[in-house]
Amino acid sequence: xxxxxxxxxxxxxxxxxxxxxxxxxxxxxxxxxxxxxxxxxxxxxxxxxxxxxxxxxxxxxxxxxxxxxxxxxxxxxxxxxxxxxxxxxxxxxxxxxxxxxxxxxxxxxxxxxxxxxxxxxxxxxxxxxxxxxxxxxxxxxxxxxxxxxxxxxxxxxxxxxxxxxxxxxxxxxxxxxxxxxxxxxxxxxxxxxxxxxxxxxxxxxxxxxxxxxxxxxxxxxxxxxxxxxxxxxxxxxxxxxxxxxxxxxxxxxxxxxxxxxxxxxxxxxxxxxxxxxxxxxxxxxxxxxxxxxxxxxxxxxx
Amino acid sequence: xxxxxxxxxxxxxxxxxxxxxxxxxxxxxxxxxxxxxxxxxxxxxxxxxxxxxxxxxxxxxxxxxxxxxxxxxxxxxxxxxxxxxxxxxxxxxxxxxxxxxxxxxxxxxxxxxxxxxxxxxxxxxxxxxxxxxxxxxxxxxxxxxxxxxxxxxxxxxxxxxxxxxxxxxxxxxxxxxxxxxxxxxxxxxxxxxxxxxxxxxxxxxxxxxxxxxxxxxxxxxxxxxxxxxxxxxxxxxxxxxxxxxxxxxxxxxxxxxxxxxxxxxxxxxxxxxxxxxxxxxxxxxxxxxxxxxxxxxxxxxxxxxxxxxxxxxxxxxxxxxxxxxxxxxxxxxxxxxxxxxxxxxxxxxxxxxxxxxxxxxxxxxxxxxxxxxxxxxxxxxxxxxxxxxxxxxxxxxxxxxxxxxxxxxx
Numbered sequence: 001x002x003x004x005x006x007x008x009x010x011x012x013x014x015x016x017x018x019x020x021x022x023x024x025x026x027x028x029x030x031x032x033x034x035x036x037x038x039x040x041x042x043x044x045x046x047x048x049x050x051x052x053x054x055x056x057x058x059x060x061x062x063x064x065x066x067x068x069x070x071x072x073x074x075x076x077x078x079x080x081x082x083x084x085x086x087x088x089x090x091x092x093x094x095x096x097x098x099x100x101x102x103x104x105x106x107x108x109x110x111x112x113x114x115x116x117x118x119x120x121x122x123x124x125x126x127x128x129x130x131x132x133x134x135x136x137x138x139x140x141x142x143x144x145x146x147x148x149x150x151x152x153x154x155x156x157x158x159x160x161x162x163x164x165x166x167x168x169x170x171x172x173x174x175x176x177x178x179x180x181x182x183x184x185x186x187x188x189x190x191x192x193x194x195x196x197x198x199x200x201x202x203x204x205x206x207x208x209x210x211x212x213x214x215x216x217x218x219x220x221x222x223x224x225x226x227x228x229x230x231x232x233x234x235x236x237x238x239x240x241x242x243x244x245x246x247x248x249x250x251x252x253x254x255x256x257x258x259x260x261x262x263x264x265x266x267x268x269x270x271x272x273x274x275x276x277x278x279x280x281x282x283x284x285x286x287x288x289x290x291x292x293x294x295x296x297x298x299x300x301x302x
Numbered sequence: 303x304x305x306x307x308x309x310x311x312x313x314x315x316x317x318x319x320x321x322x323x324x325x326x327x328x329x330x331x332x333x334x335x336x337x338x339x340x341x342x343x344x345x346x347x348x349x350x351x352x353x354x355x356x357x358x359x360x361x362x363x364x365x366x367x368x369x370x371x372x373x374x375x376x377x378x379x380x381x382x383x384x385x386x387x388x389x390x391x392x393x394x395x396x397x398x399x400x401x402x403x404x405x406x407x408x409x410x411x412x413x414x415x416x417x418x419x420x421x422x423x424x425x426x427x428x429x430x431x432x433x434x435x436x437x438x439x440x441x442x443x444x445x446x447x448x449x450x451x452x453x454x455x456x457x458x459x460x461x462x463x464x465x466x467x468x469x470x471x472x473x474x475x476x477x478x479x480x481x482x483x484x485x486x487x488x489x490x491x492x493x494x495x496x497x498x499x500x501x502x503x504x505x506x507x508x509x510x511x512x513x514x515x516x517x518x519x520x521x522x523x524x525x526x527x528x529x530x531x532x533x534x535x536x537x538x539x540x541x542x543x544x545x546x547x548x549x550x551x552x553x554x555x556x557x558x559x560x561x562x563x564x565x566x567x568x569x570x571x572x573x574x575x576x577x578x579x580x581x582x583x584x585x586x587x588x589x590x591x592x593x594x595x596x597x598x599x600x601x602x603x604x605x606x607x608x609x610x611x612x613x614x615x616x617x618x619x620x621x622x623x624x625x626x627x628x629x630x631x632x633x634x635x636x637x638x639x640x641x642x643x644x645x646x647x648x649x650x651x652x653x654x655x656x657x658x659x660x661x662x663x664x665x666x667x668x669x670x671x672x673x674x675x676x677x678x679x680x681x682x683x684x685x686x687x688x689x690x691x692x693x694x695x696x697x698x699x700x701x702x703x704x705x706x707x708x709x710x711x712x
Contacts, residue, residue, distance in 0.1 A: 012706055048514040050693070054711065075514040079695065081507025086316060097308055098515040142511070 001026040001181045002047070002150060007056035009042055016042035017053070018205045024150075024183055024198070029176055031192045032185040033290075034202035035298060040185040041078060043202070044154055047183070048075050060150070071100040074148035078155045078185075080139050082127045089123040092142050099146040106145065113141045117167065133164050140168055144175060151175060153184035157191060169195065189291035199290070203298050213290070220293050223261040224286040225270065230254045231278030241265040241273055254281060306520045306527075313499065313528025318535065327536055331543035353420060354395045355410075358383055360402035363435045368427055374420065387411060398424060475658045477573070479631070481580040482654035484537075486623045489587055489650070490616070492533040493595040497608065499525050500599030500692070509692045518689035523681075526592045533588065579657050582670060587650030589677040591615065597684035600691030601699040601707075622648040626655045634659040644669050646676030683708065 002024040009017040017039045024030045032040050045051045047058060049070060058065040060072070083091055089110065096106035114120050117137055127135055136159050144151060156172070157165045172195070176182050186192060192199060193213065200210035209216065224245070230253055236244045242259040250256045259270065267283060274280055288296075317323055356379045359365050368376040379386055379397075386397050390413065397411040408428065410421060500522075503509040512521055598611040622630075622642055630639050634656045642652035643661070649669050653661070661669075690707035691699065699707075 011710075045693075050510070050513050052711065070515060073514070075511065077507070077510040077514075079507040079510060081509075081511070083316075083502075083508055084506055094308070094312055095511065095515070098305055098512065139511075 001028070001061060002183065003059040004043070004047070005057045005059070007043065007046060007053045007058070009039075009046065009051070009053050015205045017046075019056075020202070020205075020207045021056075022200050022207065022210060024181060026181055027176070027179060028197045029172075029182045029195050030184070031196035031199040032183060032202065033187065033189075033192060033199055033294060034185075035187065037204075038202040039205045040202055041154060044075075044077075044152055044183075044185060047152060048073060071146060072149045074099075074143040074146065074151045076140060076143040076151075076153045076156060078158070080136055080159065082135060082139060082142075084128040085126055087123070088125050088127060088130070088138055091127065092138065092145065095142045096145045099148075101146050109145050109147075110141070113145065117141065117171075132159060133161055136160055137164060137168075140171070144171075144180075147180075149179075149181060151180050151182045153182065155186055156184055157186070157188060189289065189294060192290050201294060201297055208297050209293075216290075216293065217287055220288045221285070222288070225259050225261065225267060226256065226282070226284045226286050227259060227270070227274070227280065228254050228256045228282040229274065229278040229280045234274065234277060241269040258286065305516045306524045309516065309521060309524025310528040310531070313525050314531050314535075317495070317529065317532045323532070323536070327539045327543070330540050331547050334544045335547040351394045354392070355424065356386055356390070356395065356397045357400065358386060358397065359400045361400055364400055364428065364431055367431045368424075371423070374423060396420075400428075477576055478580075478654050478658040479626075481576070481583075481657075482626055482651045483623075485580070485584050485587055485650045485654060486619060488533055488537075488584065489591045489619060492529050492588060493592045495529050495532075496526055496592040497595040497599035498605065499529065500596050500688070501602065501605055501608075504600065504692050504695075505603060507695075513689075513692070518692060519685045522593075522596050522685055522688050526589065526596060529592065530585065530588050533584075576657055580654060583650040583654055583673070586646075586670075586673040586677055590646055590650075590673065590680050591619075593677065593681040593684035597687040597691070597704075600688040601694075601704055603696060603698075607698070618647040619651065622651045626651055630655045640665065644672060646673050649673055649676075686710075 002022075004020065004022040004024075007017050007020045009015070020039070020043060022030075032043065034040050042051070046053050047065070049065065049067065060069045063069070082088075086094075092110050093103060093106045096109070097103060101109070114122065119134075119137065119141070122130065122134070122138070127138070130138065140156070143153070151172075153172070156168060160168060169191070172182060172184075184195075196213055198210070198212045199216070201208050225242075228250055233255060234240075234257070242261050242265065245258040245260055247255060247257045261267070261270065267285070271280065271283065352373050352375060354375050354377050355368070356377050357364060357368065358379050358381070365378055370376055381389070383397070383399050390397060390411070395412075398408060399411065400408045410424065503512070503521075509521075516524075594615050598608055598615065601611060602608050625638075625642065629636075630642065630652060633639065639652060639656055642648045643656050643665070649672065653666075653669055686708045687704050690710050691704075694707075697703070
């Protein structure tokens with residue numbers, strides 16, 4: 001769907017992107033992660049052909065990215081904004097027509113969207129009369145109205161209250177189900193794990209990690225488990241098949257321990273060792289969250 | 303291309319629908335009409351008595367050469383000045399004493415203070431006659447002079463065509479001078495509108511959405527052309543409404559013709575030429591300057607920051623304007639006038655001032671060509687600054703910064 005190959009972008013005095021390559025497959029929800037100033041927005045602007053890379057190539061559906069693809073992409077920038085004095089209906093039509101829709105078609109689609117998101121009564125209102133959340137909703141509609149194949153969302157959830165963020169998230173998923181590929185940048189990790197199929201992590205102009213979320217998590221599994229049990233406290237000696245990392249007390253005289261498996265052992269060995277001694281309430285593998293991976297990776301570079 | 307039309311359409315429609323546009327469009331003709339009504343009232347009130355000018359012509363050049371007009375009749379005396387003064391009975395009559403030596407000043411005597419227009423009228427006729435006489439004296443056949451001169455200076459035809467009272471130089475001067483002033487003002491007014499539009503898009507952040515659909519150059523040109531069309535619309539409406547309203551007021555208040563009507567009527571055949579010059583310099587000047595204004599708009603975050611960039615843009619215009627009012631108007635053939643009307647920065651105003659005095663074709667050609675080259679050049683520079691500037695938030699731009707932006711690759 002979108003193939004970004006060896007993109008380099010330099011500004012006077014600093015490098016925004018150095019040799020970044022990414023593959024986004026059709027139908028994916030792809031998360032572009034990274035701290036502020038990592039180069040996310042620079043990359044997004046290049047994909048939107050707002051700026052051009054110094055070197056490197058981008059392929060869209062197998063074709064070299066060109067002006068004809070503009071109408072196939074929908075872009076919601078991080079810095080939101082609409083014409084303040086323009087009526088919202090007219091403004092939406094204008095933006096849709098810039099993306100190649102006819103006037104009649106844009107009105108038809110707008111009616112559907114406005115109804116869906118409870119915006120019917122806004123048509124004649126000016127942007128400056130709307131609240132910030134309402135403006136964002138309108139802008140989201142403008143982004144997706146021309147039914148783009150690729151939807152690029154730069155920090156889509158900032159500025160939404162939790163209720164509307166949920167509405168927008170559902171719409172994104174719905175669009176994705178209908179076949180749209182979604183590329184979004186964020187530093188909200190919980191939304192990443194919830195939504196994304198794959199991610200790329202950018203830091204200081206370089207890509208430091210990418211792949212499917214499940215693959216990435218697999219690589220970062222480190223045989224750490226959490227066990228909750230009741231009974232006598234298990235004292236540690238060298239016979240157990242694990243290393244005790246820490247221990248806390250839970251409700252009803254239970255103990256919660258974090259353990260790391262020793263080389264060559266499995267969670268079954270742990271159970272076999274513990275079952276004769278205590279009553280086990282829970283055993284769970286501790287998989288690092290994207291948040292931890294993110295912080296770990298970024299710190300490693302720094 | 304289709305997208306640039308959409309942008310032009312939006313820029314045009316949102317501006318034309320604005321209350322301020324409608325108010326301005328109605329207010330100016332209304333003021334004009336009010337002004338005219340006052341003038342018409344005063345004119346109606348003035349004495350319409352017939353003045354008899356008794357001419358004592360010592361030089362012998364003017365005898366029987368004055369043309370009688372509705373309220374000014376000429377009478378040629380042979381008596382001395384003193385005798386004529388003694389004979390002057392009617393309060394409204396005058397004596398015009400023309401000395402033998404053409405270097406001495408002719409004097410107009412009257413019992414009452416003479417009106418300016420009366421003196422002007424007589425002076426104008428005297429100048430026409432004197433020119434004709436001195437040409438004949440110099441052995442130049444006026445008829446052949448017309449032929450030669452008409453090839454060199456277009457306006458000369460009218461200057462010496464004594465018989466045609468319908469062609470009035472004053473009207474032509476007025477038109478061109480008004481044209482120059484109008485160009486000067488509207489370059490500021492509409493240039494600033496372009497700039498404000500760019501700042502609005504930048505501060506509201508919508509620009510990033512737009513440039514993901516169109517190229518920055520299309521957005522800039524769409525805005526410039528859209529605002530330019532608004533300007534043209536306003537001019538056309540002003541002229542049409544003023545003409546209609548003064549015609550109406552003119553018929554109501556007094557029996558004299560609407561000034562617009564008489565004005566246009568008195569312009570004669572060359573009005574089309576002057577109008578074309580005006581349109582050319584207005585459009586090219588607007589394109590030239592508004593591109594620069596757009597670049598300034600893209601470089602700042604708010605209108606208050608524009609000062610440092612506005613100054614060097616407005617300075618040449620202001621300079622030409624001030625010069626036009628005084629110097630250029632007096633000496634339209636000077637070297638300075640020539641250069642000012644050639645350089646694109648100052649040409650729109652300077653050339654309009656020169657037009658009624660006759661501008662040689664080759665100068666016109668250079669000036670117009672340079673204007674076209676000029677606005678292509680400024681548009682190019684501006685678009686390079688613009689495409690970077692519109693996406694630079696919160697960065698205070700210096701001239702050094704602008705130069706850097708200019709050299710950025712896409």
